Each structure stands twice: as C-alpha cells, then as structure tokens.
Amino acid sequence: MTTSKKTSSPEQTPLEEAYPTTVEGLVLEERLGYALRRAQLKVFKHFDEAMREHDIRPAQFSSLVVIEGYPGVTQSNLAQTLSIDPPRVVSLINSLEERGLALRVRCKRDRRSHGIFLTKTGEALVERLKGLAEQSDLEATQSLSEIERRQLLTLLRKVYASEESDD
Amino acid sequence: MTTSKKTSSPEQTPLEEAYPTTVEGLVLEERLGYALRRAQLKVFKHFDEAMREHDIRPAQFSSLVVIEGYPGVTQSNLAQTLSIDPPRVVSLINSLEERGLALRVRCKRDRRSHGIFLTKTGEALVERLKGLAEQSDLEATQSLSEIERRQLLTLLRKVYASEESDD
DNA sequence: AGATATAGTTATAATAGGTAACTATTTTTT
DNA sequence: AAAAAATAGTTACCTATTATAACTATATCT
Numbered sequence A, B: 001m002t003t004s005k006k007t008s009s010p011e012q013t014p015l016e017e018a019y020p021t022t023v024e025g026l027v028l029e030e031r032l033g034y035a036l037r038r039a040q041l042k043v044f045k046h047f048d049e050a051m052r053e054h055d056i057r058p059a060q061f062s063s064l065v066v067i068e069g070y071p072g073v074t075q076s077n078l079a080q081t082l083s084i085d086p087p088r089v090v091s092l093i094n095s096l097e098e099r100g101l102a103l104r105v106r107c108k109r110d111r112r113s114h115g116i117f118l119t120k121t122g123e124a125l126v127e128r129l130k131g132l133a134e135q136s137d138l139e140a141t142q143s144l145s146e147i148e149r150r151q152l153l154t155l156l157r158k159v160y161a162s163e164e165s166d167d
Numbered sequence C: 001a002g003a004t005a006t007a008g009t010t011a012t013a014a015t016a017g018g019t020a021a022c023t024a025t026t027t028t029t030t
Numbered sequence D: 001a002a003a004a005a006a007t008a009g010t011t012a013c014c015t016a017t018t019a020t021a022a023c024t025a026t027a028t029c030t
Helices: A034-054 A058-069 A077-081 A086-098 A119-140 A146-161 B032-052 B056-071 B073-083 B086-098 B120-140 B147-159
Strands: A104-107 A114-118 B101-107 B114-118
Touching: A034 A058, A034 A119, A034 B032, A034 B056, A034 B147, A058 A077, A058 A086, A058 A104, A058 A114, A058 A119, A058 B032, A077 A086, A077 A114, A077 B101, A086 A119, A119 B032, A119 B147, A146 B032, A146 B147, B032 B056, B032 B120, B056 B073, B056 B086, B056 B101, B056 B114, B056 B120, B073 B086, B073 B114, B086 B101, B114 B120
Parallel strands: none
Antiparallel strands: A104 A114, B101 B114
C-alpha cells in the first residue's frame, strides 16, 4: 500500500463494470494448464452431481474400477496405477472397506501385502457407477460432437501416457 | 475385515507382481474426468518446475496475466474471470502485494472496490513468466504435434466455455 | 544372522477450496 | 431524506486433498 512503485495510472480509478467475465483474447486462453484446469473443474462438477446420490468421490470411483478390473490388486499396485501416494491409498481403501464395498485380504505368499477385492455390494455399485459416470461425461461435454469427444480423450491420453521420467 | 461378504476368491491370494502400472484397457481409460486429471497433473508438474525459480503458483500466474491484460480490474472481476471465490482472491492479491508485484488502489468512484494494478516489477516478472509458461507447456506435451496441441486447446476451451448454467 | 528393502500404516503439515458472518460503502425504495 | 437492500472486500473457520517423515512387520539378500 505504501509502495510508491506504480505502473499504469493507479490514481485513475477502475472504469465501470466494463471488465470481462471471460479471459477471451488473453494469453491465459493459450495456456494448456489453464484450459485443463477449467475443463476439469467443469467435468468434475458434473461428476460430483452424478455421484452425490452414492456419496462417491472421484478417487473412490477410480479405485473401484481398478479393483474391479484387477481383483486382488495390492495397495502399492493401486498407488502406482493411479499415481497417488501410498498413504492416500490407505484412507481410500479404509473408506471403501468401512462401507462394505471392498475388502483387504492378507496375502499368503507375502504377508506384508494385501490383495483388495470388491464385495458383491461393491461389484453391484461399480456397475451402476460406471453408467452414471459415462452419462455425466456426456452431459459435461454437450458442446462437443461424438468425434470431438473421442479426439479429446485420445489427445489427453497421449499427453499423460508419455512417461518421460516424471509421474 | 469381519465382513464375510466376498466376491472373487479372496482366499486365493494376489498373483505375482503381475499387476499393471497403467490402466490400459480399463473403463477408466474411457473416463474424461480421469484423463483430464492425469493430463493436468502432468502439465502442472512441469509448470511448477518452470515457476519454482520465481516461487509462483498457478493461481498467482493466472492473476498476474489477467491484471496485466486489464489494469485496474477489481477483485470481484478477477473472481468471476478466474471463477474462484472472493476470499481466495483476497489472499491471492495479498501475496502479490506483499511481494511488490501488484497493488490495490481504492476506487474513487466506488470506494468499496479496489482496482488492481501491476507494479513495474510485476510487469517485468509477468513478461518473463509468460515465456516460461509457454515453454513448460511445450515440454509437457512433447508427445503432441503442434497441430494436436492446438486441437487439444481448442477442444478444452470448447468444453469449459459452454456456460450452460454451472460455473 | 545381520543388513537392507518393501508393504502398509500413522501422524503431521501445507494447501486448496468453500461457507458464513462482518464492515464499509453504495443503491434502491418509500 | 431515512430506511432497507445490495455489493466489495474481508475475516474466521472448516473440510478435503496431497505430500512427507517416521514407524511396524515382513521379506530378501549376503
């Protein structure tokens, strides 16, 4: 406030309400990270609504789908697969186990690790959720044609799948 | 743990290390939200690295760019533009002001609001940052051709720009 | 047997994000 | 012109996410 370093003409006060509610034309519109964040915000909002009824968070959904696809997957596998940290997996699986959707089974071969399995309830739920998630995606991307939607998915995969060294 | 409800064959312990570190072939790969999150994770990681030297967070960068583009923008304008909440803007501008990058000027016309301006330092920094951000985007999306990158950006904009009612 | 590595866990901290309530102003209504 | 309502910004608070470090129990290596 006491800084005297000024640029434009600070004493000349902000004009009307003439300021934009979009960043149209701004360099920001060219930034991939910004576009990704905004798009993700929108898609996740739809997802949240779709899952509210079942009180399922994005990470829980992802976990359920992976466990369904690979019954007996270990927690460290899950961490790698979803690229989240082991401590995060613990609370994730805790929440699923508490709700009777999944369960840990101590591995006989290596008694340090747990295989994660879906319960019958979990299996039934994940089937339902997959349908809801697909519907939610469609709603969130109504502005895209079917071809564009596929294109977008392909491009996104291409971005995150390239494991240079990170991730 | 005491749940007796089982699905696959939990007693049969998890197989080797035969589990995947990708979700290849899984329904998850078809989910837009998942793809967006993973891509964003990657792009943001590069961005963080690029900005580390200047200790600038994504939201700070976005704010700086918007202020540069619309000198005298008010905090509520900024909140709308970036679709973040007013309280978030407060701490954002605080951090920029403390570092001498931006400053608030009480508006004469409407003394409730502040116009936000960049200082000379802020202007110089944002110029530098824009270059770094562009470079970071390119690095994060090495796997894309220039055309694909443009395509991706266009598609993402199309997703988040369609204001049906949300956002 | 002893050293080292791994799977999972706990505790903890940093941060993002959002809600509610408050102050100072301005605008609207009567 | 006074009272009521709306607005800009702020503060306090609360929750969820994410990362880090340290601990345990098992397993592997030499």
